[in-house]
Amino acid sequence: MSATTPSAPPHATRGDCLAADAADPLRGFRDRFLLPDGVVYLDGNSLGALPAGAEERAREVVAEEWGRGLIRSWNTAGWFDLPGRLGDKLASLLGGNPGEAVVTDTTSLNLFKALAAAIRIQQRDRPGRRVIVSERDNFPTDVYIAEGIADFLNSVAEETGTRYEVRLVDASLSLRDALAPGDAAVVSLSHVNYRTGSMWDMDAVTAQAHDAGALMVWDLAHSAGAVPVDLNGADADFAVGCTYKYLNGGPGSPAFIWVHARHQDRFWQPLAGWWSHAAPFAMAESYRPAGDIRRFLCGTQPVTSLALVETGLDITLEADQAALRAKSLALTDLFVRLVEQRCAAHPLELVTPREHARRGSHVSFRHPEGYAVMSALIARGVIGDYREPEVLRFGVTPLYTGYADVWDAVEALRDILDSRAWDAPEHRERNAVT
Numbered sequence: 001m002s003a004t005t006p007s008a009p010p011h012a013t014r015g016d017c018l019a020a021d022a023a024d025p026l027r028g029f030r031d032r033f034l035l036p037d038g039v040v041y042l043d044g045n046s047l048g049a050l051p052a053g054a055e056e057r058a059r060e061v062v063a064e065e066w067g068r069g070l071i072r073s074w075n076t077a078g079w080f081d082l083p084g085r086l087g088d089k090l091a092s093l094l095g096g097n098p099g100e101a102v103v104t105d106t107t108s109l110n111l112f113k114a115l116a117a118a119i120r121i122q123q124r125d126r127p128g129r130r131v132i133v134s135e136r137d138n139f140p141t142d143v144y145i146a147e148g149i150a151d152f153l154n155s156v157a158e159e160t161g162t163r164y165e166v167r168l169v170d171a172s173l174s175l176r177d178a179l180a181p182g183d184a185a186v187v188s189l190s191h192v193n194y195r196t197g198s199m200w201d202m203d204a205v206t207a208q209a210h211d212a213g214a215l216m217v218w219d220l221a222h223s224a225g226a227v228p229v230d231l232n233g234a235d236a237d238f239a240v241g242c243t244y245k246y247l248n249g250g251p252g253s254p255a256f257i258w259v260h261a262r263h264q265d266r267f268w269q270p271l272a273g274w275w276s277h278a279a280p281f282a283m284a285e286s287y288r289p290a291g292d293i294r295r296f297l298c299g300t301q302p303v304t305s306l307a308l309v310e311t312g313l314d315i316t317l318e319a320d321q322a323a324l325r326a327k328s329l330a331l332t333d334l335f336v337r338l339v340e341q342r343c344a345a346h347p348l349e350l351v352t353p354r355e356h357a358r359r360g361s362h363v364s365f366r367h368p369e370g371y372a373v374m375s376a377l378i379a380r381g382v383i384g385d386y387r388e389p390e391v392l393r394f395g396v397t398p399l400y401t402g403y404a405d406v407w408d409a410v411e412a413l414r415d416i417l418d419s420r421a422w423d424a425p426e427h428r429e430r431n432a433v434t
């Protein structure tokens with residue numbers, strides 16, 4: 001081969017992909033999940049796969065802890081301490097310290113608590129700041145919750161004339177310009193964008209928010225378990241996220257909230273239910289908030305679902321995070337390259353950044369018939385998902401996604417596009433959940 005001959009790209013054939021799987025240092029983790037035969041699962045960013053130990057753990061929680069232990073299990077099976085115990089494990093994955101996180105409630109509810117806490121801290125530290133900065137392209141719940149808080153505060157403060165507002169960063173308003181007036185109380189962003197997979201620079205953006213006098217809330221729904229995160233390294237203030245996505249906690253499993261130690265005793269979060277009390281079982285007449293992260297709990301926890309979070313989380317904690325990131329990038333690189341080589345005749349537009357530092361763990365392409373194309377892929381057992389507008393989304397979970405999976409997914413996509421198999425009535429009917 002002469003020096004000017006381009007060498008064949010890696011993974012040019014399915015055989016190359018199988019060889020890459022055989023050489024993958026993370027390969028053993030695939031056997032820790034129960035994936036059905038005949039399925040290429042590329043939707044772990046929406047609902048993670050079933051960990052091998054989860055069914056046994058569920059049986060234990062239901063039959064032993066509930067069935068035999070009954071109410072004693074709050075003490076004897078550790079139910080009462082679960083939110084904090086799981087929170088400590090999660091914090092260790094995200095660059096947090098023990099005592100800085102709890103697993104509880106939903107991401108939406110935890111966002112409400114985090115934003116409300118940030119606003120209350122700012123009312124004391126920097127009064128007069130009434131703007132929540134977020135982004136138009138954020139996951140809808142993040143914007144809705146921010147708008148709901150502003151609406152609530154405004155309705156309460158109507159007579160005083162104060163106005164809270166949500167200011168959204170978009171193509172016409174940069175983060176820098178949104179912060180320029182110096183009136184932002186808090187900046188709330190998703191680290192990895194749910195649709196495009198683009199990723200903010202957590203260190204730089206947190207510093208930018210702080211320089212502008214704002215507190216920083218990160219939504220890690222598409223980051224936790226997928227990309228390295230160092231919350232204390234970035235000096236973040238609050239973070240929230242899901243456990244049912246890359247952490248494989250199960251459908252609707254409780255979310256997490258992380259609060260920097262410096263903020264934990266500075267406010268009452270407004271969902272101040274009895275589990276956030278300093279002594280819940282004192283049944284005191286008046287409220288006294290817990291002095292630690294338990295202040296972010298609200299009421300009784302969904303124990304069966306919460307207990308299952310641990311099975312998936314423990315598997316993730318066993319894996320080397322740098323190896324996970326390297327494999328995730330290799331898989332998304334491969335996906336992009338194969339689509340561009342093998343589906344070049346079709347109107348697919350990459351909406352995910354090519355630059356590694358700006359990419360999470362999924363790739364998305366726009367196609368004018370995106371919904372029908374994804375429906376046809378799912379009918380063939382290649383499960384990704386569809387997001388408005390026209391976006392085909394393919395998540396890779398480096399714990400269980402392989403190189404040959406990517407090859408097979410792109411081949412199915414190519415065949416569906418070449419044959420126009422998507423152009424059938426059954427692929428146009430919209431499901432309630434996409």
Ligand SMILES: *Cc1c(COP(=O)(O)O)cnc(C)c1O
Binds near residue numbers: 106109194221
């Ligand atoms: C998935 C996701 C959520 C989901 O919130 P829930 O309260 O669990 O429904 C929130 N934010 C982002 C960025 C997400 O990707």
